[in-house]
Amino acid sequence: MVAERYKTAFTLYPYEKVSAQDAAPVRHPVVIVGGGPVGLALALDLGQKGTPALVLDDHEGAGLGSKAICFAKRTLDIAHRLGAGVPMVDKGVVWNVGRVFHGERQLFEFDLLPEDGHRNPAFINLQQPYFEQYLVQAIRAAQAEGAPIEIRGRNSAVGIDVHEDYATLDVETPDGPYQIEADYLIACDGARSPIRTMMGLDFDGRVFEDNFLIADVRMKADFPTERWFWFEPPFKDSGQSALLHKQPDDVWRIDFQLGWDIDRDAEMQEDRIRRRVDAMLSSQTGTVPEYELVWTSIYTFQCRRMKEFRHGPVFFAGDSAHQVSPFGARGANSGVQDADNLAWKLDAVLKGRAPKSLLDSYHTERAYGADENILNSSRATDFMTPKNTVSRLFRDAVLGLAKQHSFARPLVNSGRLSVPCVYDGFPHFGPDALDGPYATRPGAACPDAPLGSEYMLDRLGSDFSILALGGDAPHHDRINVVHIRDPEPTVRRRFLGDHTRAIYLIRPDQHIVARWPDFDASAVEAALLKTLGQ
Structure with missing residues (x-):
């Protein structure tokens, strides 16, 4: 029997016995182990393209606890393409x-989306169980429209045999x-x-010894819906740093940096957690409102x-392939980008549109994205937790300058937040014959922009697209062609720059392949x- 690993917040796919359990092993094109944000997004993307996807999950829905809560604009753009973004x-x-x-002083504030013309905000805070629930919806x-997606709850992968061109799974139910x-x-x-x-595989990298306490607190509070981060916070027993931001349902995420040598069992005692939370709240409001501890964890x-x-x-995707610190919101966001990258490549190979060697580019591109996240996450952690006197002197000097001098603020790394990966110079991308705006160069994720009552990314869809700006491109048998003959100012700024015409080729994951000043078949x-790797 399958052990209950944890209770569910939402029962989304209760266990049902299937006929395959009493038959010889059935071969599936794609089997996905894990029903979190990454596995569900991958299955949804494949199924909408018509490629069968089977998800095996060892529970029956979204697990308890907020876990990931910060979902970035790039993730929301992907979710919108998949039909899940609006409810999120x-x-x-x-x-x-x-x-x-720094202490009681505000050093500076930042706006992650200072310009308009985007469907989605820079970030939303949303508890992971909701994110998973909306993907399942x-x-x-998609299933009602015929998409070949199947989810089997309480199906645990307990053994694997890897062959040259397929894998066999032992499944417990x-x-x-x-x-x-x-x-x-x-x-x-x-x-x-x-x-x-x-499979006997492991990770390479660093494990930081500092411990952090997460406390999700349900309360009525008048704090603005902003992300607040403190170095050396002014409230008692708060450690070297603290973080506060709001989630739905009147839940607030609070993080405390506890230090290196701690008694984890003692720190998880409710009275000790409440003392820390009480100190933070009284420091900010002068009183301690009534609150409920919804979820706590030390990591x-x-x-x-x-x-x-x-x-x-x-293939490995999401946290099974790479891990970063929660500060910066890179974990779930980079995992959804993994799924976004892999889905169209699997689809192209299984339909015979691309050679199997195309799948090697998944590791090449997403390992680059993971390395970028690991670099920024490591820098953030080192800045937050100086390991020696010189590091602390540097950090304190930067913090001292940051309040008055804007040049010092980029050096303040309190968990620089998730941004889309740009595959600069990768071999599967084409030329930049346009030399247009830097943000829309080959390798970049295509930004959104308003097109009357629509948005750019809606017109692109989930297959290859040719984007013709200020001119025409002929019909193409294999590629969706989007004509925008009179681009609005936002489109001109983001895609044309000083040019009056442009042609963009865009992948199914909406990364820009190449661009030219005019159409050349x-x-x-x-x-x-x-x-396509051909």
């Missing part, structure tokens, strides 16, 4: 502004074991990935990744074949 933004707490303090809607086969197996089973462990920073994200027919075809 409607439920989430929208925020763009953050404030950084979108999966149900409440009705006993059975086996399935997968042309491609995607491990989205979290930081303690059973698949990774069963350490880890900045690590697997050496390779692909092992034959087995042979150049577009060459760039398309290149990005």
Whole structure:
């Protein structure tokens, strides 16, 4: 029988016995282990493209606890493309502004989305169970339209045999074991990935010894919906840093830096947690409102990744492939970008549109993204937790300058927040014959922009697109062609710069492949074949 690993916040796919449990192993094109944000997004993307996806999850829905709460604009753009973005933004707490303090002094504030013309905000705060619930709702809607997606709850992967071109899984259920086969197996089973462990694989990187306490607190409070971060906070027993921001349902996320040598059991005692929370609240409001401790946890920073994200027919995505500290909101956001990157490549290979070698580019691109996140996360952690006298002197000097001098503020690293990965110079991208705005260069994720009552990303969809700005491009049998003959000012600023015309080729994950000043059929075809690995 399957052990209950944790209770669910939402029962989304209760266990049902399937006929395959009493039959010889059935081969599936794609099997996904893990029903978190990454696995569900991957299954939804594949299914909407018509590629069958089977999700095996060892529980029956979203687990208890907020876990990931900060979802970035890039993730929301992906979720919107998949049909799940609107309820996420409607439920989430929208925020763009953050404030950084040193003791009682505010050093500065920042706005992560200072210009308009975007459908989605810079960030929303939304508890992970809601994020998963809305993905499952979108999966149900896609299934109703014929999308070949299946989720099996309380199906635990307990063994794996990797062959040259497929994998066999041993699966445990409440009705006993059975086996399935997968042309491609995607491990989205979290930081303690059973698949990774069963294959004898591990992480390379750093584990930081500092301990941090998360306390999710339900209360009525008048704090603004902003991200507040303190270095050396003024409230008692708060450690070297603290963080406060709001979630839906009147829940506030509070983080305290506890230090290196702690008694974890003692620190998790409710009375000790409440003393810390009481000190923070009384420092900010003069009183302590009535509140409920919704969820608490102690964690350490880890900045690590697997050496390779692909092992034959087995791929690793999200926390199973890479881990970063929670400060910066890079974990779930980078995992959803993993799914975004892998889905269209699996689809293209399984439909015969691309060679199998295209799948190697998943590791190449997403390991680069993981390294970028690990670098920034490590810098943030080192800045927050100086390890020697020189490091502390540098940090305190930067903090002292930051209040009055803007040049010092980029040096203040309190968990610089998640940004889209840009694949600069990667071999599967084409030329930049336009030399246009830097933000829309090849390798970058296509930004959104208003098009009357629509938005740019809606017009692009989930397949390859040619974007023709200020001119025309002919019909193409294999590519969606989007004509914008009279671009609005925002579109001109983001895509044209000083030019009056431009042609963009854009991948199904809405990363820009190449761009030109005018349409050239042979150049577009060459760039398309290149990005497909042909």
